[in-house]
Amino acid sequence: MPSLFDPLQLGAVTAPNRILMAPLTRGRATREHVPTAIMAEYYAQRASAGLIISEATGISREGLGWPYAPGLWSDEQTEAWKPVTRAVHDAGGRIFAQLWHMGRVVHPDYLDGDAPVSSSATTAPGAAHTYDGKKPYAEARPLDVAEIPRLLDDYARATRNALAAGFDGVQLHAANGYLIDQFLRDGANHRTDAYGGSPENRIRLLVEVVERIASIAGADRTAVRFSPNGDTQGVIDSDPESVFVPAARALDEIGVAFLELREPGPEGTFGSTTQPKVSPVIREVFARPLVLNQDFRAADAQAALDSGLADAVAFGRTFLANPDLPERFRRGAPLNRDEMATWYSRGPEGYIDYPALEDEAEAA
């Protein structure tokens, strides 16, 4: 049985351990969505992860509706990512960029008042983070079929920029109720054309986007993230297995580097559900590396490897608060707890000041 500390081949990239850093939005870029110097320090501190998956990064202005989140559509953004990837590589790490189009959860404030785009004319529940505080979501405009080539071009440009910026690969964000998920799941996709209805139609956009990304990065540097179960930002499916199993099979055929699944959390938390987990069924049809996420600690992560359900585990909040997480796991050392108040706050506090074990030893 592999240990969490054994290497793993993720397509073209060799992860020296199976403790990955899950994508985490932190809101430390500029208002123009340009990465900043502290982001290089933050990611370099976490370079001992088997692989870092970056915070979700906008592929286009249309697709990004999060204050101070980074993008990858402009030359300025691409240039500003270079010191980040260099710092990670200099510290011995590897980093994929998570490519993000938020679809209907982009507030019109980010779009000069225009409606956001989605699979169908639906409105996300709740309120958007804007520069002027929280505001209710607006009704989305269904993407016209004629616009899909332009959307694919946006993903292609972001992929080219990610590679030019020095990322080792990209992960398509197809989870958590964002654009691709709004097409995948029947709770949000009410289309009657070739992109709606049957599971085959609902996975069409996913497959087109992944094929386009893979044509640029290579399938072996292309990864995907799903959250198949539960309600995420109002997006849910009546029968997740029926759509995520063929989706995983299609990704296997394309030959992606790995698939990451965010599993349902405990009752009352983001994405919690009474639906049975789809991950064991996906495991049967997806022969490539499978990464699981959500609420793992060292022991249950190792148990997931032992039971054959996963090849690696991605850690979100624990990596946020513990820059040297693999070493802490190796030593069975205590973990810092993450501070929710600074998840998205600007500046270094709660960002680059979580101590590593050696900092704690020096302070003692």
Ligand SMILES: Cc1cc2nc3c(=O)[nH]c(=O)nc-3n(C[C@H](O)[C@H](O)[C@H](O)COP(=O)(O)O)c2cc1C
């Ligand atoms: C502050 C914060 C930011 C997040 N940002 C992203 C993101 O940008 N992309 C994404 O796919 N998931 C995002 N997530 C979800 C995490 O990747 C992960 O699925 C979640 O934290 C559960 O894993 P954990 O129990 O190990 O923390 C975020 C979660 C948190 C707490």
